[in-house]
Amino acid sequence: MTDASSLISHLVELRNRILRALLSVLVVFLCLVYFAEDLYHYLAKPLLEVLPENSSMIATDVASPFFAPFKLTLVLSFFLAIPYVLYQVWAFVAPGLYKNEKKLVVPLLVSSTLLFYAGMAFAYFVVFPLAFAFFTSVAPSGVTVSTDISSYLDFVLKLFFAFGVSFEIPIAIILLCWTGVTDAQTLRTKRPFVIVGAFVVGMLLTPPDVISQTLLALPMWVLFEIGVVAGSMYANKKEPEDDDPSATDSTQ
Template identity: 65%
Template sequence: MKTKPDPDSLLGHLVELRNRLLRCVVAVLLVFIALAYFARDIYAFLAEPLLAVLPEGASMIATDVAAPFFAPFKLTFIVAICVAVPYLLLQMWQFIAPALYHKEKRLMAPLVFSSTLLFYAGISFAYFIVFPLVFAFFTSVAPEGVTIATDISSYLDFVLKLFFAFGLSFEIPIAILLLVWSGSVTRQALAEKRPYIIVGAFVLGMLLTPPDVLSQILLAIPMCLLFEVGLWLSRFYEPKTTDDSPEEQQQ
């Protein structure tokens, strides 16, 4: 007769982790199946910022035989993961919440929610603000006589890289709040290092974006602004220091 694993044991935690990972996989697959029919429309929506600035008569191309099939479905699978992120975070939260103190739960719950919104905000900023400016710049500097014909797979890799860079950079306020709340760094120390952080933002913008100045600036400036936002919000998350009496310290 099989016995149910003790939920407090290592085996019990592993079983629960497996079950929650399976739920996450099933959720992503269900969303992917629901979106698969619209794969071509999703890719067309993604390609719209580039197609809007291409010269008349120019179009995107597929240099690989299977690219017209695989590129839209690859994008759809990634979109399915992004759509399922709230459920994935819920599963993660339900797994780690029992190990947290009440004060930690009160802090982590809004941070998990806000980090999701910030990641979506970074993706939206890249799509609606950065892409039109960057693609218009790229097409305007093309040499005379050069026909612009972007491969659909290369374009997908390019925009996914930018989505990841901007989505990750918009998490800066959350990172600052966690660092200050945990006591790893103080607000004063971060404020004193502001010049180095600004330089670091432009260096990261150079590393995370394509080798053009425009996209680097469009990433570095929001990172600097988000740093200031996180620095201002961190005043509400500073750990409280209390001077305990000797009697309290002995208890």
Template identity: 65%
Template sequence: MTNENSESQSPPGFIGHLVELRNRLVHAILSILIIFIALVYFANDIYGFVAAPLISSLPEGTSMIATDVTSPFFAPFKLTLFVSLFLAFPFILHQIWGFIAPGLYKNEKRMLIPVLISSILLFYSGIAFCYFIVLPIILGFFTGVGPDMMTLSPDISSYLGFVLKLFFAFGITFEIPVAIMLLCWSGATDTQSLKEKRPYIVVGAFVVAMFLTPPDILSQTLLAIPMLALFELGLILASFSNKKQEPTEQEN
């Protein structure tokens, strides 16, 4: 009788988790949609802001072009959708947290809340670093190395794909300190082991940068160097956190 009751009660619990997951996914999608509706009127202005580093690097008398009839409409539209996704990132993480938090212990919740906040700030910092520092360097270099007889007129769609790829790459890359801290806290590795593997990580950083950035050595280097710096920062934070937790564990 007891086994039958427990078996009959398990499906509703499982279904309840699925329903909650569905509701949180719907809320996350709605947040993106609401932000998109609020921003779509300013789609052209948003694209102008993102294209500003390229426009300032172009020679006088040149401008961007659209090689497809639909590009002047769909390029700003697509960019606005991605901007809505980036802006909704904190609310999406909040929905993820709301789904997993009931299954965590109190000490795990105290540990993960700063991690979530840090991941949001680091993600936006990566995009800001890419826009204000990396893009002017890359675009200034590539627009200045061509032959004089060439007229540079970048396509708005190809530039959008180039920029979004870089934004995504730098946003994810800036999460490295959080990833290292989580790996060390979970026991999957430790700071000493990561320090011993530093030469392999240096090579791996350039390999990852090769896949995440456009096929040029400048973009790869500008991504690999921050990756290595963030790796070192993650080691420092993980070491500091472990030293801080050791006295607490001894007291317990």
């Protein structure tokens, strides 16, 4: 097979993998779109429960009542389809990996997905109730708290993403240790800087209140410690590289 035909076959496979990933998102979206309003109500529940009496969420744009639930459903569809999307990524890159790399990638894909979901769940069930209760309690006298539904959606999606990505810290540390960029002992010596950095990141990624900043910084610190332990284990188990990965595939 010539280089040109090999490149074309890889591009065709890449296109097919992308189309399958997009199709999975579309299928999940079609299953959820009927429940779009219920999903938005469930997302808004942490705020609705702490709003003052006779107060509610509002829509300042004419199309917001339609587009806000629609946007939430689309984003949620992508989040739910992530396992299949990552599988398509894995299926595309797997033929070019060494045997010991394949053993590492599959657990990392699974654990990274679960950690991202865990970060979102932590934000919804722990951070949102505390942060929204704080925001509504500090409103100046005479100010009625009535949050726009689109602004609220953008706000919580940013927090979901911030907490989801922050919970990936162990995965990042394992990769750094496994590739030899750093090691567990070096990371342990950097612990004071990591703790300070966690609170700085918490300050930048969360609303300007001590509660949500601390609730992001503390899990990041704990996840760093978990990542250091796991990284040392993976570094110790690293095996010598196999022969050319294409040779490995030809034996299968």
